[in-house]
Amino acid sequence: MAHEPGAVGLSTGSLDALQNEEMRKVMDVVDNLRRTGLGAILQLPQLVVCGDQSSGKSSVLEAITEIPFPRKENLCTRFATEIILRRARVETVSIRIIPDKLRPAGEVDALQSYKWTINDFTELPDLMDEVTDLMGFGKADQANLRAFSRDVLSIEIEGPHRPQLTLVDLPGLIHSENKQQSKDDVEIVRSLVEDYIGNQRTIILAVVSAKNDYANQIILKKARDVDDKGRRTLGIITKPDFLKAGSENERSWVELAQNKDIEFELGWHMLKNRAEEELSFSLEERDKSETTFFNKGRYRDLDRDGLGIAPLRKRLSQLLYTHLKRELPHLQQELNEKLKATTKELKGLGQSRSTPREIRRYLMQLGQDFQKIAQSAVDGHYEDKYFGPVLSNEPVDHANNTQRLRAVVQYSNLQFARQMRLYGAKFRIIDRRDNTTSPPEAENSDEEDETDTPSAATSAAEAENSGKENEKESPSNQAYDEVKSLQSTKTREQAIAWVHEILQRSRGRELPGNFNPMLISQIFWQQSEPWKALASTHVDRIAKYCAVFIETLLPHLGSPEVSQQIKIYKVKPALERRCKRAHAELANIIDDKQRHPITYNHYYTTTIQKLRNKKNAETMEKLTKKLGREIYTKTNNLVHHVDTTALIRNVADGALELDMDKFSAQEALDCGTSYYKDERKYFINVVTKQVIERCLISGLADDVISSVDFGEMTDEQVCALAAEPKTIMQDRLRLETRHATLEAGQEAFRSALGTFW
Structure with a gap:
């Protein structure tokens, strides 16, 4: 639903410094490509927050985006949540479900038909209950019908001070099956995470919790499997406040943050999320508590650029900007190649033949062409x-x-x-x-x-x-x-x-x-x-x-x-x-x-x-x-x-x-x-x-x-002779949609040429 500017009760002034003008232009290119739906065809650059269960991923995402996600552990972590931040004149929050492509066609159509707008983030918990019910998880007070899903919840936030940024929070990796999480659930989450982080244009925000030995946290192995040089992986350490001050364990985590153990080219960053007694803190209070924590003990010896949420926002901004600058030319080349291949494939299907009139016109044209060449x-x-x-x-x-x-x-x-x-x-x-x-x-x-x-x-x-x-x-x-x-x-x-x-x-x-x-x-x-x-x-x-x-x-x-x-x-x-x-x-x-x-x-x-x-x-x-x-x-x-x-x-x-x-x-x-x-x-x-x-x-x-x-010929005769098979009709619709999306992507690139390149 439409609403007046400022209706969403959330200040984003701290995010406004994320990008300078040139950065915004680069982000605009990707944003326009995503608006065309190109993300379903090409791997678009994005930030993905991933980690083991209870590693603090949602808190990290909340701190970066300043969106207060519901604190119910059994909600957000059961499916991927995509956060799309866009600039616009009017503040709006739109929510929709992107169904798993393997769902039956009827379910896909039904889930795609659901779209919501909210006036305030306080409405988000109730909406999340409704979404999970639609996805087949059941309501909060009912027995769960399924534990995890490949469906994606997409939250699109527009406003005059929003940055151009896309982040995805993934379900936490499961170490082993239990009564609540089956072997299939373990496999679904593993496959989902691997699909996202396997995208070579994704910056991996690998979240590890200081509450557990990092050597046993699955995400680190997964990240190194797809990014062995660590060129697109940034390690994020959460919950350092659970470490005993001055302990050997604390020292090992500090060394990890200094990139002395598991090395990532992008390095590491340490955050202190809200403690259990701080859940009622505002985002400003959360940031203040974090700053106080890192100003004492061994953390005083760490580089300030690797501590706290404010430096992380700046760091991510620069990382994403550099990443996009490097990837956009390759993205454009891939887009052009896919458009060429799609055009060729679509041409191979020939003229559309879905109605008797189209079929007769197709056959008559074929007959004329045949007579001309044969003669x-x-x-x-x-x-x-x-x-x-x-x-x-x-x-x-x-x-x-x-x-x-x-x-x-x-x-x-x-x-x-x-x-x-x-x-x-x-x-x-x-x-x-x-x-x-x-x-x-x-x-x-x-x-x-x-x-x-x-x-x-x-x-x-x-x-x-x-x-x-x-x-x-x-x-x-x-x-x-x-x-x-x-x-x-x-x-x-x-x-x-x-x-x-x-x-x-x-x-x-x-x-x-x-x-x-x-x-x-x-x-x-x-x-x-x-x-x-x-x-x-x-x-x-x-x-x-x-x-x-x-x-x-x-x-x-x-x-x-x-x-x-x-x-x-x-x-x-x-x-x-x-x-x-x-x-x-x-x-x-x-x-x-x-x-x-x-x-x-x-x-x-x-x-x-x-x-x-x-x-x-x-x-x-x-x-x-x-x-x-x-x-x-x-x-x-x-x-x-x-x-x-x-x-x-x-x-x-x-x-x-x-x-x-x-x-x-x-x-x-x-x-x-x-x-x-x-x-x-x-x-x-x-x-x-x-x-x-x-x-x-x-x-x-x-x-x-x-x-x-x-x-x-009669309509029945021409249809019997040259009617397009249902599979061909589906292929044509798919290719036409794909072709239109790719052309829109090309136009997005052409539009950006005058302002960026």
Whole structure:
């Protein structure tokens, strides 16, 4: 509740000297960071009062802050109490509970809803009773339901003369379990203290009581475990008035205060808290009693800066200021790193999808982005950053290159065409007469085919790899190994014999020396048997490239779980449908291939004539070698002379083939070879155009994933497809809250730059 200035009945003039102006500016930075809630993300600098049970921690905190805490021992020490002192125009005291993050969500929400304001610190004891009841301890006159809690009581005090300071009083460390404190309680307190003092930005105020041997007080070991150099630990000795004046025990405690036994870089400080008979003393009376005590006995020999509450306040102020000056740059760096990591993590969740409208908008945007990039890939335009750099160290059709879909398809089509020329024929026919590949592999009807023609002396492996740098590793070529292994070799004589067998089994009413037109069909059908396997393999290969392309693109556009859903319910059925259509189209083409031969391409007759001319040229070459002789001219030049009359007579006689079936087989082989070559060109074109391009590539950007389809879905359908899981929603809320807090922290640092740095 709001109240008038000065309503809180507490003087804080003695604290006003804690910080000069520069100190206050430094404190303002941390205070602003704490106001943003950054303490839940980063370890912020603070002072922590800790010690064993009954070591006088609460009295130390009371003396430092001048806040009169309730004297009931079973209250404050059962949970952490955070004291936040802030400057403001109006005096206010606000109290709230910071629930343990491991509590159930309902309990967390309930405890966070409680907030109080008080007008006077005399109201604090009653409020503490209410707080402990809410935390689950039960009321003072009831049996305790629990002994300790990880909940934090936060007391925020604002006023025009308040310093910027945060201190935390922790439950006292328990030596051993008993009837009131279980083994779990011992562990809870130990873990709680270790969490606080383990913060490398915490100044540890380790309180030890002179009533007990300091060697047996747990806090000293805990402090040295987390701060072995003692750089951020200040030892505070309480209750020295219980020591017998002049005793050996008193001397050992004085030496401890002089940093002669357990050494801390920050040293030690000694306080005298109010004795039992002094509980009614005001804070001013308490300070006066303390000063009187330290002005006698061995304490007169101690450094005045290490005795009493007033020097301690100044000492803590300077320690905290120096500590903050050192830690703030590291704190800012850590904040920036966490903001960067949180931004990346939040971006990884993608666009929010908590309502049907958000989900539909998300899906439609995903569809538009997909269509744009997919169409660019189909068209071969690779300007979008998605396509990345060119990977020249791998084959073109490697899986890592599939985002450049058009390039991969074009390369694979060329590989298919080449494989068809090399391995499309069932029989590879070798002509021994001139050591060259004879029909159907002669490929000499045009210049283009001749480049793929291996000689008899060229191994199949050399023919396969000639001029192809990446062919060995290329998936396109690896896929044809099975078909390649099925190809066998025949000499021309063996091929003629093979055709002769077909001729005898296909003979009709044709005259001797002629052949049944169906013989061409039989030769072609057998020679083209591998086509179906080669084409089917090629179709499956391109279909796989399309699938890999989409599977790679989807995670780039949307979250993993949505990509998986779209893949299952949209992409997979669409690709299966397109692949099925491609194989159906290929089946029709294969069926057409099995029909009676039809061609209107003049290359068919041209090829036949070239084969016959080649045959005649071979005959002429043999005769000229046989009939020719070498003579010297009058100028003593060597020339080759041929008797033309004898040559003509031998040509006429030698060209006759008396075996009519063999003659028909030779003619049929040449005609079958010519028709095979003509059909092979057609088959390559029709497979790449009608099957690959029409059925698999064309329309890929619109048919598989369409923003229009997403727009026409019902709310139930879009939610089923891309609704954000509850865990993702929770993660998003957590990250958005974290991100906002970190950004507010950055702004706090930026605001401080002009006044401090």
